[in-house]
Amino acid sequence: MSSPEEALSADEPLNDIDLSVLDGIREMFRVADPMPADLPERIRFRLALRDLEIEVARLTEEQELAGIRGAELSRTITFDSDSLTIMIRIDSNRDGTVRVDGWLAPPQRRELELKTTAESLSVSCDDQGRFAFARVPRGTAQLMVRAAEPGPDGSGRSVVTPALIL
């Protein structure tokens, strides 16, 4: 039996055992340091927006509140972008869907779209910047505030939030 030191040269081509060891390393890191499962999806979403004049809002605050009837939690989430602040409140409906109420600051009339994996829902907000999606399926969703007449300071651009789990 030859000693391993003699048997292994760095200059030899990769053989089956080398490939097995590399397979083992790959499996080990898949377990030890897994990629966030939704990362490819988030990157695909971001790439799809690349040609648009679009701002991506950042999540700046998230709170969970005891619901009115005690049992269900509701969440409030705040997103900030350069031109807009978006606040939303998510409550559970009895039928398993959720209700999303929100408002924009500064207040303005805009078209909004809520993209879920199943469908894309559209609403407008009122002069006070308030809007509501009454019934939204649970799961991943992304809110987009559609572009308005562009202002001199860059306001009016489309704004999109990161993906939310409803």
Next chain:
Amino acid sequence: MAVDDRWPATVRTGQRGDRVHSDRGERIAGLVREARQGSEEALGQIVTELTPMLWQVARAAGLSAGDAEDVVQTVWMRLIAHLDDIHTSAALTGWLVITARREAWRVRAEGRKHFPAESESFDALPARGPGSEEQVIIDDQRRTLWRAISQLSGRCQELLRIIAFVPRPDYAAVAAELGMPIGSIGPTRGRCLAKLRVLLACTLEGDDVLS
């Protein structure tokens, strides 16, 4: 060879035939072509397939999870501008790995004061709950591998981690950049893998003595 018999068979997974390899190469090349012509779906498929590799490249450079995500996203955004120059799966993989590695270094240099010690990422393999007998064996093998790798230099750890996630037919395109010189018939083992193989052989030898 003695080491063959002793290296646990369950670790030998994922071996695929040449036909699968060339099919994959053609499929990726096709997706790149479609992406160049503006297909979001083709681009998305490429992203889904190769993002796990880029995650490991960024993490292997010592970045935090948040920085790693930013780097991976930056690399994909940059690829868009380079699609015209990339025509094969190997060229794509090579470009992605090298760009991600450079970008990760750049980010790491900016935040160096937060950068953990070189070996920190290897301190502990996450413990798993009690599992089947088979799972226990697999966990054991992972621990053996983990211990062996943690004895390598930081540079070798990074190289092996990256190369392990590179699709096999594309090895040659990244191997030379990563310090695994190409021989006359393909990528060579390189010093890091040779060293690891010796460490593994020693560990397994030790286990034999104990049992």
